[in-house]
Amino acid sequence: MGTLKRLGVFDSGLGGLTVLNEICKYNTGLDVVYFGDTARVPYGSRTVETITRYAEQDVRFLLSQGVEAILIACGTVSTNCLPALTKSFSLPIVGVIDAGCQAALRSSRTKRIGVIGTRATINSRAYEHRIRELCPDAQTWGVECPLFVPLIENGFAPDDPITELTVDRYLSQFKGAGVDTIIMGCTHYPFLAKTLQNHMPDVSFINVGKALSYGLKEQFDLPRTQTPNRVSYFVSDEDTGFLDIARRYLDAVQADNVQKVNIDQF
Amino acid sequence: MGTLKRLGVFDSGLGGLTVLNEICKYNTGLDVVYFGDTARVPYGSRTVETITRYAEQDVRFLLSQGVEAILIACGTVSTNCLPALTKSFSLPIVGVIDAGCQAALRSSRTKRIGVIGTRATINSRAYEHRIRELCPDAQTWGVECPLFVPLIENGFAPDDPITELTVDRYLSQFKGAGVDTIIMGCTHYPFLAKTLQNHMPDVSFINVGKALSYGLKEQFDLPRTQTPNRVSYFVSDEDTGFLDIARRYLDAVQADNVQKVNIDQF
Structure with missing residues (x-):
């Protein structure tokens, strides 16, 4: 694979924005699609079977957006579903x-x-x-x-x-x-x-997001341009408050122009 | 409609068991199907559009189980979706x-x-x-x-x-x-x-569950037999702990033989 053109990042909700924030701080020229499954957050109290089904839908949505690699910005999915996802999909998938x-x-x-x-x-x-x-x-x-x-x-x-x-x-x-x-x-x-x-x-x-962002260059062939990162934000339910909190605490991401997706269709 | 043969009860999760508990305490001869949407709990922090979509799926599942009337044992659905549900479905639906x-x-x-x-x-x-x-x-x-x-x-x-x-x-x-x-x-x-x-x-x-159970006879033509109530339990994700808590605090419901449903299919 040549230089990574488009990176997908997903989380059960919006906690993954802390990971995205670190990635954007230490890299430039990225084109990122972020998906937060806000209609079904939290994942962490559900069974592995359900979490895996949700994560597979999240990956299929990101694939529909043309991403070439995926970063799981979610501890629960990284720890419970990485082998299943790597088996089901052929693109590179990295967890935390x-x-x-x-x-x-x-x-x-x-x-x-x-x-x-x-x-x-x-x-x-x-x-x-x-x-x-x-x-x-x-x-x-x-x-x-x-x-x-x-x-x-x-x-x-x-x-x-x-x-x-x-x-x-x-x-x-x-x-x-x-x-x-x-x-x-x-x-x-x-x-x-x-x-x-x-x-x-x-x-x-x-x-773990910071740890991951340091080594991202070793995992992927990242763009070497100095242009600002471009991020598209998608959620499965509209903002009901947490996005405001994210904006207040995070400095390297904007979290604006958030679009809604019906994740059940993926 | 004659005597109610089968009553559907649903909640975003298992909080509705407090309602079921009151209903079972004050009535006999009931045949109840309980559904808890544990794969997508909680509803209360989501948007009205998403809550309504979930509630419609919950009702369709209960219909597939042959219920003749539905009791919404969920404050969030009762307060946000009752008019939409009454419009979409022809069976009697009562909230709290x-x-x-x-x-x-x-x-x-x-x-x-x-x-x-x-x-x-x-x-x-x-x-x-x-x-x-x-x-x-x-x-x-x-x-x-x-x-x-x-x-x-x-x-x-x-x-x-x-x-x-x-x-x-x-x-x-x-x-x-x-x-x-x-x-x-x-x-x-x-x-x-x-x-x-x-x-x-x-x-x-x-x-509100207790208040509802008192007046249930006025809402529905309930069976007059003295046989014990029969309840079938369904959830969209397997028990991950709360059911134990429910069993500890509730006296009139058993919450055993819980079956799992893929609610996305409804």
């Missing part, structure tokens, strides 16, 4: 697990590594398996944090006492584990990065 | 608004009435309009509580400090309104009834 695990192992001194994510992500143990493939001596702890996505999507600020109490509840499960690095295994979680960091100041929190 | 408003007006001395619900329910103002139709002098206050459904579905106990803090946050918006009655406009909320009551001990909280 590998980059996230590599970054965590680079960051960790003790090789005691935590993972936070949705229920489906933690149940898959995909981050943990990959870490041990890369470093058999590493020890891992997974903690599911099912309330983080609803908190973020419903506009609770990172320093809201309810957010703080929820962060405290989930992170306290790492007590005694002695982790020095925690992978934010869901692409929504960077919205909570400061709060997480305040609760565990000595721990490095890994933003 | 009317019974909820009648019960609130019976309960309220001051006719200062609050409504709590999902974002879509509160935006619709459907409860508030119906209350003023029934009692033009009544005053109403609507407060959206988008975190309640995720808290309940993710197993946060009613007395969990995070639940308590969230209840306090939302109910504090009624400060100064002087309401003596609040309609729980979402069928999930009875799971939080005790916590809500503790935070506002002088207020009557209306369970």
